[in-house]
Amino acid sequence: MPLLWIITLLWAFSFSLIGAYLSGQVDDYVAVTSRMLLALLIFVPFFRAVPWRQASMMMATGAIEIGMTYLFLYQSYHYLTVPELLLFTIFTPLYVSLFADVLARRWPKRLWAPALLAVAGAAVIRWTELSDGYWKGFMLIQAANACFAFGQVWYRHQSRSNPLPHRSRFFWFFLGAAVMSAGAMLLWADWTKLPATPLQWGVLLWLGIITSGLGYLGWSYGSTQVNAQQLAVMNNMLIPAGILVNVMFWHGHLQDWPRLLLGCIFMVLALWLCRKQPSKTA
Structure with missing residues:
Protein backbone atom coordinates (compact mmCIF):
# COMPACT_ATOMS: atom_id res chain seq x y z
CA MET A 1 0.00 0.00 0.00
CA PRO A 2 2.76 2.61 0.77
CA LEU A 3 4.08 2.22 -2.79
CA LEU A 4 0.65 3.01 -4.24
CA TRP A 5 0.50 6.17 -2.11
CA ILE A 6 3.91 7.29 -3.40
CA ILE A 7 2.91 6.73 -7.04
CA THR A 8 -0.40 8.54 -6.46
CA LEU A 9 1.52 11.61 -5.30
CA LEU A 10 3.82 11.32 -8.31
CA TRP A 11 0.90 11.05 -10.74
CA ALA A 12 -0.92 13.96 -9.12
CA PHE A 13 1.29 16.33 -11.13
CA SER A 14 0.47 14.79 -14.51
CA PHE A 15 -2.97 16.26 -15.20
CA SER A 16 -1.86 19.85 -14.68
CA LEU A 17 1.40 19.34 -16.60
CA ILE A 18 -0.44 17.95 -19.63
CA GLY A 19 -3.18 20.58 -19.50
CA ALA A 20 -0.81 23.52 -19.03
CA TYR A 21 2.11 22.67 -21.31
CA LEU A 22 1.13 20.00 -23.86
CA SER A 23 -2.59 19.91 -24.66
CA GLY A 24 -3.30 21.93 -27.81
CA GLN A 25 0.40 22.72 -28.25
CA VAL A 26 1.96 19.32 -28.92
CA ASP A 27 0.16 16.73 -31.04
CA ASP A 28 -1.51 14.15 -28.79
CA TYR A 29 -0.19 11.13 -30.69
CA VAL A 30 3.35 12.50 -30.76
CA ALA A 31 3.20 13.24 -27.02
CA VAL A 32 1.91 9.77 -26.13
CA THR A 33 4.41 7.97 -28.37
CA SER A 34 7.28 10.05 -26.98
CA ARG A 35 6.29 9.05 -23.46
CA MET A 36 6.08 5.36 -24.35
CA LEU A 37 9.46 5.31 -26.12
CA LEU A 38 11.17 7.15 -23.27
CA ALA A 39 9.68 4.71 -20.76
CA LEU A 40 10.72 1.76 -22.91
CA LEU A 41 14.36 2.92 -22.91
CA ILE A 42 14.52 2.50 -19.13
CA PHE A 43 13.76 -1.21 -19.38
CA VAL A 44 15.97 -2.15 -22.35
CA PRO A 45 18.81 -3.24 -19.98
CA PHE A 46 16.40 -5.68 -18.29
CA PHE A 47 15.29 -7.39 -21.52
CA ARG A 48 14.82 -11.15 -21.29
CA ALA A 49 13.76 -13.39 -24.14
CA VAL A 50 10.53 -15.25 -23.39
CA PRO A 51 8.20 -17.54 -25.38
CA TRP A 52 6.19 -15.60 -27.93
CA ARG A 53 2.86 -16.30 -26.23
CA GLN A 54 4.11 -14.86 -22.96
CA ALA A 55 5.67 -11.87 -24.74
CA SER A 56 2.46 -11.14 -26.67
CA MET A 57 0.40 -11.33 -23.47
CA MET A 58 2.63 -8.78 -21.74
CA MET A 59 2.69 -6.55 -24.83
CA ALA A 60 -1.11 -6.68 -25.06
CA THR A 61 -1.37 -5.66 -21.40
CA GLY A 62 0.85 -2.63 -22.00
CA ALA A 63 -0.93 -1.72 -25.23
CA ILE A 64 -4.28 -1.62 -23.41
CA GLU A 65 -3.33 -0.31 -19.95
CA ILE A 66 -1.01 2.45 -21.13
CA GLY A 67 -1.11 2.82 -24.92
CA MET A 68 -4.87 2.93 -25.37
CA THR A 69 -5.47 4.68 -22.05
CA TYR A 70 -3.25 7.61 -23.00
CA LEU A 71 -4.58 7.85 -26.54
CA PHE A 72 -8.12 8.23 -25.17
CA LEU A 73 -7.00 10.47 -22.29
CA TYR A 74 -5.13 13.00 -24.43
CA GLN A 75 -8.05 13.25 -26.85
CA SER A 76 -10.43 13.98 -23.97
CA TYR A 77 -8.51 17.18 -23.13
CA HIS A 78 -9.98 18.72 -26.31
CA TYR A 79 -13.52 18.37 -24.97
CA LEU A 80 -13.18 18.64 -21.20
CA THR A 81 -11.75 21.08 -18.72
CA PRO A 108 -19.84 -9.30 -7.13
CA LYS A 109 -20.35 -9.21 -3.37
CA ARG A 110 -18.44 -7.06 -0.90
CA LEU A 111 -16.05 -5.91 -3.63
CA TRP A 112 -18.44 -3.19 -4.82
CA ALA A 113 -19.02 -1.43 -1.49
CA PRO A 114 -15.53 0.14 -1.18
CA ALA A 115 -15.51 1.01 -4.89
CA LEU A 116 -18.86 2.77 -4.62
CA LEU A 117 -17.69 4.66 -1.54
CA ALA A 118 -14.57 5.75 -3.42
CA VAL A 119 -16.71 7.00 -6.31
CA ALA A 120 -18.99 8.85 -3.89
CA GLY A 121 -16.02 10.49 -2.20
CA ALA A 122 -14.52 11.61 -5.49
CA ALA A 123 -17.89 12.93 -6.67
CA VAL A 124 -18.25 15.02 -3.50
CA ILE A 125 -14.81 16.52 -4.13
CA ARG A 126 -14.94 17.11 -7.86
CA TRP A 127 -18.60 17.73 -8.79
CA THR A 128 -18.68 20.87 -10.94
CA GLU A 129 -20.91 22.51 -13.51
CA LEU A 130 -20.54 20.67 -16.81
CA SER A 131 -19.80 22.47 -20.05
CA ASP A 132 -22.00 22.15 -23.14
CA GLY A 133 -21.29 19.22 -25.45
CA TYR A 134 -19.19 17.31 -22.94
CA TRP A 135 -20.55 13.88 -23.89
CA LYS A 136 -17.81 13.05 -26.38
CA GLY A 137 -15.21 13.89 -23.77
CA PHE A 138 -17.12 11.82 -21.23
CA MET A 139 -17.07 8.76 -23.50
CA LEU A 140 -13.36 9.21 -24.25
CA ILE A 141 -12.41 9.39 -20.58
CA GLN A 142 -14.60 6.36 -19.77
CA ALA A 143 -12.78 4.42 -22.48
CA ALA A 144 -9.49 5.50 -20.87
CA ASN A 145 -10.77 4.49 -17.42
CA ALA A 146 -11.86 1.07 -18.65
CA CYS A 147 -8.56 0.39 -20.43
CA PHE A 148 -6.53 1.44 -17.39
CA ALA A 149 -8.67 -0.63 -15.02
CA PHE A 150 -8.59 -3.73 -17.21
CA GLY A 151 -4.81 -3.52 -17.62
CA GLN A 152 -4.24 -3.26 -13.87
CA VAL A 153 -6.42 -6.25 -13.06
CA TRP A 154 -5.03 -8.31 -15.95
CA TYR A 155 -1.44 -7.56 -14.86
CA ARG A 156 -2.26 -8.80 -11.34
CA HIS A 157 -3.94 -11.87 -12.80
CA GLN A 158 -0.90 -12.72 -14.95
CA SER A 159 1.53 -12.14 -12.07
CA ARG A 160 0.44 -15.39 -10.43
CA SER A 161 2.04 -17.47 -13.17
CA ASN A 162 4.71 -15.10 -14.54
CA PRO A 163 8.19 -15.85 -13.10
CA LEU A 164 9.83 -12.81 -14.71
CA PRO A 165 10.88 -9.93 -12.44
CA HIS A 166 8.63 -6.91 -12.85
CA ARG A 167 11.41 -4.84 -14.44
CA SER A 168 11.86 -7.47 -17.16
CA ARG A 169 8.13 -7.71 -17.80
CA PHE A 170 8.00 -3.97 -18.34
CA PHE A 171 10.26 -4.12 -21.38
CA TRP A 172 7.52 -6.10 -23.11
CA PHE A 173 4.81 -4.04 -21.41
CA PHE A 174 6.10 -0.73 -22.81
CA LEU A 175 7.02 -2.29 -26.14
CA GLY A 176 3.33 -3.12 -26.59
CA ALA A 177 2.33 0.40 -25.53
CA ALA A 178 4.90 1.95 -27.89
CA VAL A 179 3.73 -0.13 -30.84
CA MET A 180 0.11 0.83 -30.18
CA SER A 181 0.80 4.57 -29.84
CA ALA A 182 3.30 4.69 -32.72
CA GLY A 183 0.76 3.10 -35.04
CA ALA A 184 -1.80 5.76 -34.10
CA MET A 185 0.83 8.49 -34.53
CA LEU A 186 1.72 7.35 -38.06
CA LEU A 187 -1.95 7.35 -39.02
CA TRP A 188 -3.28 10.52 -37.41
CA ALA A 189 -0.52 12.79 -36.08
CA ASP A 190 -0.42 16.49 -36.94
CA TRP A 191 3.27 16.89 -37.73
CA THR A 192 3.07 20.66 -37.45
CA LYS A 193 2.64 20.32 -33.67
CA LEU A 194 5.93 18.88 -32.50
CA PRO A 195 7.62 19.73 -29.17
CA ALA A 196 9.34 23.04 -29.82
CA THR A 197 10.52 24.44 -26.49
CA PRO A 198 12.87 23.17 -23.76
CA LEU A 199 9.92 23.29 -21.35
CA GLN A 200 7.80 21.00 -23.54
CA TRP A 201 10.69 18.56 -23.92
CA GLY A 202 11.31 18.70 -20.18
CA VAL A 203 7.68 17.90 -19.44
CA LEU A 204 7.77 14.98 -21.89
CA LEU A 205 10.97 13.66 -20.31
CA TRP A 206 9.40 13.84 -16.86
CA LEU A 207 6.15 12.21 -18.01
CA GLY A 208 7.96 9.53 -20.00
CA ILE A 209 10.79 8.49 -17.68
CA ILE A 210 9.44 9.28 -14.22
CA THR A 211 5.64 9.27 -14.44
CA SER A 212 5.24 6.51 -17.05
CA GLY A 213 8.37 4.38 -16.72
CA LEU A 214 9.07 4.33 -13.00
CA GLY A 215 5.50 5.26 -12.05
CA TYR A 216 3.80 2.37 -13.83
CA LEU A 217 6.44 -0.08 -12.68
CA GLY A 218 5.79 0.96 -9.09
CA TRP A 219 2.02 0.98 -9.49
CA SER A 220 1.87 -2.42 -11.19
CA TYR A 221 4.16 -3.99 -8.60
CA GLY A 222 2.15 -2.33 -5.82
CA SER A 223 -1.10 -3.63 -7.32
CA THR A 224 0.11 -7.20 -6.76
CA GLN A 225 0.63 -6.51 -3.04
CA VAL A 226 -2.95 -5.44 -2.26
CA ASN A 227 -6.40 -6.90 -2.79
CA ALA A 228 -8.70 -5.82 -5.61
CA GLN A 229 -10.82 -3.68 -3.29
CA GLN A 230 -7.83 -1.65 -2.12
CA LEU A 231 -6.64 -1.26 -5.69
CA ALA A 232 -10.08 -0.02 -6.76
CA VAL A 233 -10.15 2.61 -4.00
CA MET A 234 -6.58 3.78 -4.60
CA ASN A 235 -7.52 4.62 -8.19
CA ASN A 236 -9.56 7.55 -6.87
CA MET A 237 -7.01 8.84 -4.37
CA LEU A 238 -5.48 10.67 -7.33
CA ILE A 239 -8.37 13.16 -7.27
CA PRO A 240 -7.73 14.81 -3.87
CA ALA A 241 -3.98 14.51 -4.47
CA GLY A 242 -4.35 16.22 -7.85
CA ILE A 243 -6.35 19.05 -6.31
CA LEU A 244 -3.80 19.67 -3.58
CA VAL A 245 -0.93 19.69 -6.08
CA ASN A 246 -2.83 22.11 -8.34
CA VAL A 247 -3.52 24.47 -5.44
CA MET A 248 0.01 24.33 -4.04
CA PHE A 249 2.09 24.44 -7.22
CA TRP A 250 -0.17 25.92 -9.92
CA HIS A 251 -1.95 28.41 -7.65
CA GLY A 252 -5.29 26.80 -8.33
CA HIS A 253 -8.27 28.10 -6.39
CA LEU A 254 -10.35 25.81 -4.20
CA GLN A 255 -13.39 27.42 -2.62
CA ASP A 256 -14.87 24.43 -0.81
CA TRP A 257 -12.35 22.79 1.51
CA PRO A 258 -15.11 21.07 3.54
CA ARG A 259 -16.12 19.14 0.39
CA LEU A 260 -12.51 18.01 -0.05
CA LEU A 261 -12.40 16.83 3.57
CA LEU A 262 -15.75 15.03 3.31
CA GLY A 263 -14.71 13.29 0.09
CA CYS A 264 -11.46 12.15 1.69
CA ILE A 265 -13.41 10.73 4.63
CA PHE A 266 -15.47 8.63 2.19
CA MET A 267 -12.29 7.29 0.61
CA VAL A 268 -10.58 6.51 3.93
CA LEU A 269 -13.74 4.65 4.98
CA ALA A 270 -13.58 2.69 1.72
CA LEU A 271 -9.98 1.65 2.48
CA TRP A 272 -11.00 0.68 6.02
CA LEU A 273 -13.78 -1.57 4.69
CA CYS A 274 -11.35 -3.57 2.57
CA ARG A 275 -8.47 -3.68 5.06
CA LYS A 276 -9.01 -7.34 6.08
CA GLN A 277 -9.18 -8.85 2.61
CA PRO A 278 -6.13 -10.97 1.69
CA SER A 279 -3.79 -9.34 -0.80
CA LYS A 280 -3.75 -12.31 -3.16
CA THR A 281 -7.42 -12.22 -3.99
CA ALA A 282 -8.19 -11.37 -7.60
Whole structure:
Protein backbone atom coordinates (compact mmCIF):
# COMPACT_ATOMS: atom_id res chain seq x y z
CA MET A 1 0.00 0.00 0.00
CA PRO A 2 2.76 2.61 0.77
CA LEU A 3 4.08 2.22 -2.79
CA LEU A 4 0.65 3.01 -4.24
CA TRP A 5 0.50 6.17 -2.11
CA ILE A 6 3.91 7.29 -3.40
CA ILE A 7 2.91 6.73 -7.04
CA THR A 8 -0.40 8.54 -6.46
CA LEU A 9 1.52 11.61 -5.30
CA LEU A 10 3.82 11.32 -8.31
CA TRP A 11 0.90 11.05 -10.74
CA ALA A 12 -0.92 13.96 -9.12
CA PHE A 13 1.29 16.33 -11.13
CA SER A 14 0.47 14.79 -14.51
CA PHE A 15 -2.97 16.26 -15.20
CA SER A 16 -1.86 19.85 -14.68
CA LEU A 17 1.40 19.34 -16.60
CA ILE A 18 -0.44 17.95 -19.63
CA GLY A 19 -3.18 20.58 -19.50
CA ALA A 20 -0.81 23.52 -19.03
CA TYR A 21 2.11 22.67 -21.31
CA LEU A 22 1.13 20.00 -23.86
CA SER A 23 -2.59 19.91 -24.66
CA GLY A 24 -3.30 21.93 -27.81
CA GLN A 25 0.40 22.72 -28.25
CA VAL A 26 1.96 19.32 -28.92
CA ASP A 27 0.16 16.73 -31.04
CA ASP A 28 -1.51 14.15 -28.79
CA TYR A 29 -0.19 11.13 -30.69
CA VAL A 30 3.35 12.50 -30.76
CA ALA A 31 3.20 13.24 -27.02
CA VAL A 32 1.91 9.77 -26.13
CA THR A 33 4.41 7.97 -28.37
CA SER A 34 7.28 10.05 -26.98
CA ARG A 35 6.29 9.05 -23.46
CA MET A 36 6.08 5.36 -24.35
CA LEU A 37 9.46 5.31 -26.12
CA LEU A 38 11.17 7.15 -23.27
CA ALA A 39 9.68 4.71 -20.76
CA LEU A 40 10.72 1.76 -22.91
CA LEU A 41 14.36 2.92 -22.91
CA ILE A 42 14.52 2.50 -19.13
CA PHE A 43 13.76 -1.21 -19.38
CA VAL A 44 15.97 -2.15 -22.35
CA PRO A 45 18.81 -3.24 -19.98
CA PHE A 46 16.40 -5.68 -18.29
CA PHE A 47 15.29 -7.39 -21.52
CA ARG A 48 14.82 -11.15 -21.29
CA ALA A 49 13.76 -13.39 -24.14
CA VAL A 50 10.53 -15.25 -23.39
CA PRO A 51 8.20 -17.54 -25.38
CA TRP A 52 6.19 -15.60 -27.93
CA ARG A 53 2.86 -16.30 -26.23
CA GLN A 54 4.11 -14.86 -22.96
CA ALA A 55 5.67 -11.87 -24.74
CA SER A 56 2.46 -11.14 -26.67
CA MET A 57 0.40 -11.33 -23.47
CA MET A 58 2.63 -8.78 -21.74
CA MET A 59 2.69 -6.55 -24.83
CA ALA A 60 -1.11 -6.68 -25.06
CA THR A 61 -1.37 -5.66 -21.40
CA GLY A 62 0.85 -2.63 -22.00
CA ALA A 63 -0.93 -1.72 -25.23
CA ILE A 64 -4.28 -1.62 -23.41
CA GLU A 65 -3.33 -0.31 -19.95
CA ILE A 66 -1.01 2.45 -21.13
CA GLY A 67 -1.11 2.82 -24.92
CA MET A 68 -4.87 2.93 -25.37
CA THR A 69 -5.47 4.68 -22.05
CA TYR A 70 -3.25 7.61 -23.00
CA LEU A 71 -4.58 7.85 -26.54
CA PHE A 72 -8.12 8.23 -25.17
CA LEU A 73 -7.00 10.47 -22.29
CA TYR A 74 -5.13 13.00 -24.43
CA GLN A 75 -8.05 13.25 -26.85
CA SER A 76 -10.43 13.98 -23.97
CA TYR A 77 -8.51 17.18 -23.13
CA HIS A 78 -9.98 18.72 -26.31
CA TYR A 79 -13.52 18.37 -24.97
CA LEU A 80 -13.18 18.64 -21.20
CA THR A 81 -11.75 21.08 -18.72
CA VAL A 82 -9.27 19.60 -16.24
CA PRO A 83 -11.90 19.65 -13.42
CA GLU A 84 -14.39 17.81 -15.68
CA LEU A 85 -11.72 15.30 -16.68
CA LEU A 86 -10.88 14.61 -13.05
CA LEU A 87 -14.58 14.31 -12.25
CA PHE A 88 -15.12 11.64 -14.89
CA THR A 89 -12.21 9.49 -13.62
CA ILE A 90 -14.26 8.70 -10.52
CA PHE A 91 -15.72 5.63 -12.21
CA THR A 92 -12.36 3.82 -12.50
CA PRO A 93 -12.80 1.86 -9.21
CA LEU A 94 -16.05 0.41 -10.53
CA TYR A 95 -14.25 -0.83 -13.65
CA VAL A 96 -11.50 -2.32 -11.49
CA SER A 97 -14.11 -4.12 -9.40
CA LEU A 98 -15.97 -5.34 -12.47
CA PHE A 99 -12.89 -6.75 -14.23
CA ALA A 100 -11.62 -8.33 -11.00
CA ASP A 101 -14.94 -10.15 -10.68
CA VAL A 102 -14.91 -11.22 -14.33
CA LEU A 103 -11.36 -12.63 -14.20
CA ALA A 104 -12.07 -14.37 -10.89
CA ARG A 105 -15.32 -15.78 -12.32
CA ARG A 106 -17.35 -14.71 -9.32
CA TRP A 107 -20.50 -12.76 -8.62
CA PRO A 108 -19.84 -9.30 -7.13
CA LYS A 109 -20.35 -9.21 -3.37
CA ARG A 110 -18.44 -7.06 -0.90
CA LEU A 111 -16.05 -5.91 -3.63
CA TRP A 112 -18.44 -3.19 -4.82
CA ALA A 113 -19.02 -1.43 -1.49
CA PRO A 114 -15.53 0.14 -1.18
CA ALA A 115 -15.51 1.01 -4.89
CA LEU A 116 -18.86 2.77 -4.62
CA LEU A 117 -17.69 4.66 -1.54
CA ALA A 118 -14.57 5.75 -3.42
CA VAL A 119 -16.71 7.00 -6.31
CA ALA A 120 -18.99 8.85 -3.89
CA GLY A 121 -16.02 10.49 -2.20
CA ALA A 122 -14.52 11.61 -5.49
CA ALA A 123 -17.89 12.93 -6.67
CA VAL A 124 -18.25 15.02 -3.50
CA ILE A 125 -14.81 16.52 -4.13
CA ARG A 126 -14.94 17.11 -7.86
CA TRP A 127 -18.60 17.73 -8.79
CA THR A 128 -18.68 20.87 -10.94
CA GLU A 129 -20.91 22.51 -13.51
CA LEU A 130 -20.54 20.67 -16.81
CA SER A 131 -19.80 22.47 -20.05
CA ASP A 132 -22.00 22.15 -23.14
CA GLY A 133 -21.29 19.22 -25.45
CA TYR A 134 -19.19 17.31 -22.94
CA TRP A 135 -20.55 13.88 -23.89
CA LYS A 136 -17.81 13.05 -26.38
CA GLY A 137 -15.21 13.89 -23.77
CA PHE A 138 -17.12 11.82 -21.23
CA MET A 139 -17.07 8.76 -23.50
CA LEU A 140 -13.36 9.21 -24.25
CA ILE A 141 -12.41 9.39 -20.58
CA GLN A 142 -14.60 6.36 -19.77
CA ALA A 143 -12.78 4.42 -22.48
CA ALA A 144 -9.49 5.50 -20.87
CA ASN A 145 -10.77 4.49 -17.42
CA ALA A 146 -11.86 1.07 -18.65
CA CYS A 147 -8.56 0.39 -20.43
CA PHE A 148 -6.53 1.44 -17.39
CA ALA A 149 -8.67 -0.63 -15.02
CA PHE A 150 -8.59 -3.73 -17.21
CA GLY A 151 -4.81 -3.52 -17.62
CA GLN A 152 -4.24 -3.26 -13.87
CA VAL A 153 -6.42 -6.25 -13.06
CA TRP A 154 -5.03 -8.31 -15.95
CA TYR A 155 -1.44 -7.56 -14.86
CA ARG A 156 -2.26 -8.80 -11.34
CA HIS A 157 -3.94 -11.87 -12.80
CA GLN A 158 -0.90 -12.72 -14.95
CA SER A 159 1.53 -12.14 -12.07
CA ARG A 160 0.44 -15.39 -10.43
CA SER A 161 2.04 -17.47 -13.17
CA ASN A 162 4.71 -15.10 -14.54
CA PRO A 163 8.19 -15.85 -13.10
CA LEU A 164 9.83 -12.81 -14.71
CA PRO A 165 10.88 -9.93 -12.44
CA HIS A 166 8.63 -6.91 -12.85
CA ARG A 167 11.41 -4.84 -14.44
CA SER A 168 11.86 -7.47 -17.16
CA ARG A 169 8.13 -7.71 -17.80
CA PHE A 170 8.00 -3.97 -18.34
CA PHE A 171 10.26 -4.12 -21.38
CA TRP A 172 7.52 -6.10 -23.11
CA PHE A 173 4.81 -4.04 -21.41
CA PHE A 174 6.10 -0.73 -22.81
CA LEU A 175 7.02 -2.29 -26.14
CA GLY A 176 3.33 -3.12 -26.59
CA ALA A 177 2.33 0.40 -25.53
CA ALA A 178 4.90 1.95 -27.89
CA VAL A 179 3.73 -0.13 -30.84
CA MET A 180 0.11 0.83 -30.18
CA SER A 181 0.80 4.57 -29.84
CA ALA A 182 3.30 4.69 -32.72
CA GLY A 183 0.76 3.10 -35.04
CA ALA A 184 -1.80 5.76 -34.10
CA MET A 185 0.83 8.49 -34.53
CA LEU A 186 1.72 7.35 -38.06
CA LEU A 187 -1.95 7.35 -39.02
CA TRP A 188 -3.28 10.52 -37.41
CA ALA A 189 -0.52 12.79 -36.08
CA ASP A 190 -0.42 16.49 -36.94
CA TRP A 191 3.27 16.89 -37.73
CA THR A 192 3.07 20.66 -37.45
CA LYS A 193 2.64 20.32 -33.67
CA LEU A 194 5.93 18.88 -32.50
CA PRO A 195 7.62 19.73 -29.17
CA ALA A 196 9.34 23.04 -29.82
CA THR A 197 10.52 24.44 -26.49
CA PRO A 198 12.87 23.17 -23.76
CA LEU A 199 9.92 23.29 -21.35
CA GLN A 200 7.80 21.00 -23.54
CA TRP A 201 10.69 18.56 -23.92
CA GLY A 202 11.31 18.70 -20.18
CA VAL A 203 7.68 17.90 -19.44
CA LEU A 204 7.77 14.98 -21.89
CA LEU A 205 10.97 13.66 -20.31
CA TRP A 206 9.40 13.84 -16.86
CA LEU A 207 6.15 12.21 -18.01
CA GLY A 208 7.96 9.53 -20.00
CA ILE A 209 10.79 8.49 -17.68
CA ILE A 210 9.44 9.28 -14.22
CA THR A 211 5.64 9.27 -14.44
CA SER A 212 5.24 6.51 -17.05
CA GLY A 213 8.37 4.38 -16.72
CA LEU A 214 9.07 4.33 -13.00
CA GLY A 215 5.50 5.26 -12.05
CA TYR A 216 3.80 2.37 -13.83
CA LEU A 217 6.44 -0.08 -12.68
CA GLY A 218 5.79 0.96 -9.09
CA TRP A 219 2.02 0.98 -9.49
CA SER A 220 1.87 -2.42 -11.19
CA TYR A 221 4.16 -3.99 -8.60
CA GLY A 222 2.15 -2.33 -5.82
CA SER A 223 -1.10 -3.63 -7.32
CA THR A 224 0.11 -7.20 -6.76
CA GLN A 225 0.63 -6.51 -3.04
CA VAL A 226 -2.95 -5.44 -2.26
CA ASN A 227 -6.40 -6.90 -2.79
CA ALA A 228 -8.70 -5.82 -5.61
CA GLN A 229 -10.82 -3.68 -3.29
CA GLN A 230 -7.83 -1.65 -2.12
CA LEU A 231 -6.64 -1.26 -5.69
CA ALA A 232 -10.08 -0.02 -6.76
CA VAL A 233 -10.15 2.61 -4.00
CA MET A 234 -6.58 3.78 -4.60
CA ASN A 235 -7.52 4.62 -8.19
CA ASN A 236 -9.56 7.55 -6.87
CA MET A 237 -7.01 8.84 -4.37
CA LEU A 238 -5.48 10.67 -7.33
CA ILE A 239 -8.37 13.16 -7.27
CA PRO A 240 -7.73 14.81 -3.87
CA ALA A 241 -3.98 14.51 -4.47
CA GLY A 242 -4.35 16.22 -7.85
CA ILE A 243 -6.35 19.05 -6.31
CA LEU A 244 -3.80 19.67 -3.58
CA VAL A 245 -0.93 19.69 -6.08
CA ASN A 246 -2.83 22.11 -8.34
CA VAL A 247 -3.52 24.47 -5.44
CA MET A 248 0.01 24.33 -4.04
CA PHE A 249 2.09 24.44 -7.22
CA TRP A 250 -0.17 25.92 -9.92
CA HIS A 251 -1.95 28.41 -7.65
CA GLY A 252 -5.29 26.80 -8.33
CA HIS A 253 -8.27 28.10 -6.39
CA LEU A 254 -10.35 25.81 -4.20
CA GLN A 255 -13.39 27.42 -2.62
CA ASP A 256 -14.87 24.43 -0.81
CA TRP A 257 -12.35 22.79 1.51
CA PRO A 258 -15.11 21.07 3.54
CA ARG A 259 -16.12 19.14 0.39
CA LEU A 260 -12.51 18.01 -0.05
CA LEU A 261 -12.40 16.83 3.57
CA LEU A 262 -15.75 15.03 3.31
CA GLY A 263 -14.71 13.29 0.09
CA CYS A 264 -11.46 12.15 1.69
CA ILE A 265 -13.41 10.73 4.63
CA PHE A 266 -15.47 8.63 2.19
CA MET A 267 -12.29 7.29 0.61
CA VAL A 268 -10.58 6.51 3.93
CA LEU A 269 -13.74 4.65 4.98
CA ALA A 270 -13.58 2.69 1.72
CA LEU A 271 -9.98 1.65 2.48
CA TRP A 272 -11.00 0.68 6.02
CA LEU A 273 -13.78 -1.57 4.69
CA CYS A 274 -11.35 -3.57 2.57
CA ARG A 275 -8.47 -3.68 5.06
CA LYS A 276 -9.01 -7.34 6.08
CA GLN A 277 -9.18 -8.85 2.61
CA PRO A 278 -6.13 -10.97 1.69
CA SER A 279 -3.79 -9.34 -0.80
CA LYS A 280 -3.75 -12.31 -3.16
CA THR A 281 -7.42 -12.22 -3.99
CA ALA A 282 -8.19 -11.37 -7.60
